[in-house]
Amino acid sequence: MLEVSGNRQTHFGFDSVSEADKARRVRGVFDAVASKYDLMNDLMSFGLHRAWKAYTVAVAKLRPGERVLDLAGGTGDLAGAFARQVGASGLVLHTDINEAMLRQGRDRLLDEGLLLPTLICDAESLPLPDASFDLVSVAFGLRNMTHKEQALAEMARVLRPGGRLLVLEFSKVAAPLARAYDWYSFNVLPRLGQWVAGDGDSYRYLAESIRIHPDQAALKAMMKDAGFGHVDVHNLAAGIVALHVGVKC
Numbered sequence: 001m002l003e004v005s006g007n008r009q010t011h012f013g014f015d016s017v018s019e020a021d022k023a024r025r026v027r028g029v030f031d032a033v034a035s036k037y038d039l040m041n042d043l044m045s046f047g048l049h050r051a052w053k054a055y056t057v058a059v060a061k062l063r064p065g066e067r068v069l070d071l072a073g074g075t076g077d078l079a080g081a082f083a084r085q086v087g088a089s090g091l092v093l094h095t096d097i098n099e100a101m102l103r104q105g106r107d108r109l110l111d112e113g114l115l116l117p118t119l120i121c122d123a124e125s126l127p128l129p130d131a132s133f134d135l136v137s138v139a140f141g142l143r144n145m146t147h148k149e150q151a152l153a154e155m156a157r158v159l160r161p162g163g164r165l166l167v168l169e170f171s172k173v174a175a176p177l178a179r180a181y182d183w184y185s186f187n188v189l190p191r192l193g194q195w196v197a198g199d200g201d202s203y204r205y206l207a208e209s210i211r212i213h214p215d216q217a218a219l220k221a222m223m224k225d226a227g228f229g230h231v232d233v234h235n236l237a238a239g240i241v242a243l244h245v246g247v248k249c
């Protein structure tokens with residue numbers, strides 16, 4: 001993190017901005033894309049995000065009655081799938097810092113016949129008791145958080161001992177694919193975002209934020225520091241995405 005004369009600086013994509021400005025800009029990105037978020041996910045990833053999430057749900061191996069916290073849950077893909085696994089005796093709390101994303105998700109889940117408890121909250125400061133969940137998930141959300149160590153510490157705090165954290169996030173792609181992936185990210189994504197969502201800048205931010213996010217090994221180390229004694233890393237699509245699974249010890 002950069003520190004500039006008492007005003008703490010951080011990254012928003014490739015730009016250096018104040019921490020307050022980053023939070024404001026991230027909110028702006030998701031306010032702008034909320035209504036087209038699901039369509040854009042399918043287009044940008046050629047539908048692959050569905051497979052990455054299905055894999056995450058399979059790894060979660062939730063049992064009926066378990067308690068799950070989905071952070072940065074957005075339009076609710078994981079929260080909905082988890083709710084079907086834990087059943088009526090379990091709990092899935094669908095949360096996000098952004099009201100527009102959460103509303104979009106809540107409406108979609110209702111259309112699918114699922115009514116989940118919903119909470120607007122910042123993953124860096126959770127208004128939830130210690131050791132109250134069996135599993136915490138965060139899909140494509142950690143990258144957008146300003147204080148990632150603080151967010152990971154909060155995730156560890158609300159998990160019971162032995163509880164699992166699932167972090168699904170863009171990561172470092174295998175070297176042979178890097179050039180093609182860069183070309184796609186910086187040429188196609190912003191144009192697609194402009195065309196479909198009327199907002200190329202938000203998708204330029206997406207491409208940039210992926211490049212400065214900790215890679216597989218760095219995120220694993222951060223999770224260990226936060227109190228996850230055992231962390232497994234599952235590379236998906238040659239590392240375009242990685243699922244980190246941490247066990248709180």
Ligand SMILES: C[S@@+](CC[C@H](N)C(=O)[O-])C[C@H]1O[C@@H](n2cnc3c(N)ncnc32)[C@H](O)[C@@H]1O
Binds near residue numbers: 073144
């Ligand atoms: C790319 S979306 C992911 C949504 C969903 N999890 C998915 O996989 O489709 C990222 C989400 O992170 C949320 N977010 C960003 N910063 C956050 C924070 N500090 N606390 C909670 N959510 C945050 C955004 O509002 C946005 O909905």
